[in-house]
Amino acid sequence: MQPVLRRALLLALFMTSASGVGFAQSVCDQLFPFGVRAPEGGFGIGCTNQYFLRGDIGSTPGAHYLPLLYPVCANGPCAGLTGPSIFICAATSGYSCCISVSEIDSIIFGNYEGPLRLGLDQRIANDTDVRTGICYSEYVGNGSRLGNVPLIQYVGTDSSQVQVIGFLRMFVSSSRSGATPPRVEFVDQPTPVPTWSWGRTKALYR
Numbered sequence: 001m002q003p004v005l006r007r008a009l010l011l012a013l014f015m016t017s018a019s020g021v022g023f024a025q026s027v028c029d030q031l032f033p034f035g036v037r038a039p040e041g042g043f044g045i046g047c048t049n050q051y052f053l054r055g056d057i058g059s060t061p062g063a064h065y066l067p068l069l070y071p072v073c074a075n076g077p078c079a080g081l082t083g084p085s086i087f088i089c090a091a092t093s094g095y096s097c098c099i100s101v102s103e104i105d106s107i108i109f110g111n112y113e114g115p116l117r118l119g120l121d122q123r124i125a126n127d128t129d130v131r132t133g134i135c136y137s138e139y140v141g142n143g144s145r146l147g148n149v150p151l152i153q154y155v156g157t158d159s160s161q162v163q164v165i166g167f168l169r170m171f172v173s174s175s176r177s178g179a180t181p182p183r184v185e186f187v188d189q190p191t192p193v194p195t196w197s198w199g200r201t202k203a204l205y206r
Contacts, residue, residue: 027148027167027190028098033090034065034116035105035152035162043168043186047135050173053182055113063184066152066162067108073097084115091119092126094147103164104155113176120175120182123147132174136187145172148190 036043037056043049043063051063067087073079076096078089087108099105124130129141139145149170152162167190173183 026098026100027150029096030094030147031070031090031096031099032147032149032170033070033087033095033119034067034112035150035164036063036065036168037153038151045186045188047137047185050135050183050185052180053116053184055111062181067110067112068150068152068162069106069108070095070099071097084112087112088115088119088122091116092122099150099164101164101166104161105150105152105164106161107159109160116182117176120172123172124175133183134173136171136173136185139171146170146187147172 036053039061043051052061054060054062054064056064056066070090073096077093078086078095081089123144124132127141127144129139129145131138147170148167150164151166151168153165155161155163168186169188169190171185171187173185176182
């Protein structure tokens with residue numbers, strides 16, 4: 001491996017460890033159609049560290065997200081969809097192809113608060129536990145409100161692309177209500193299954 005590439009990968013792994021995110025190198029299922037940028041010191045895990053999911057503007061505390069343009073995927077319920085429709089579908093059911101650490105993805109510009117709300121509303125409606133505002137420790141549903149989210153960073157000074165540096169498992173505590181953004185909780189890391197299963201991730205359902 002070239003020294004420069006090796007240093008870049010080691011830096012990504014170091015940042016993953018320092019931010020408290022999962023060590024899975026590739027996640028191939030249940031991916032939210034956005035990435036989140038970690039605050040200084042990384043995200044906390046558990047109920048006492050729930051975050052408002054905010055568009056990536058300003059310095060207001062929260063989990064700041066950026067809609068991502070994933071590669072075309074022929075798998076899962078969102079296959080064949082485009083534009084806001086695929087974003088809503090992936091917010092509801094997840095993107096179903098592999099995304100890897102060190103991957104570069106483009107940002108989708110525009111206001112996606114409406115599509116995000118539609119997707120998260122449907123995600124909660126699809127669950128057997130539809131109580132809003134709860135903690136993951138109280139949750140007894142079928143797993144619909146859980147998904148995998150990439151942790152991202154900008155690529156140098158380029159504000160149109162981001163690099164994936166890790167993953168977290170995320171629980172949707174509540175969707176948007178009026179001016180109040182969705183609230184989420186990071187619960188743990190995605191767990192890779194053996195290579196014979198094509199690198200897909202186990203769903204850590206309760």
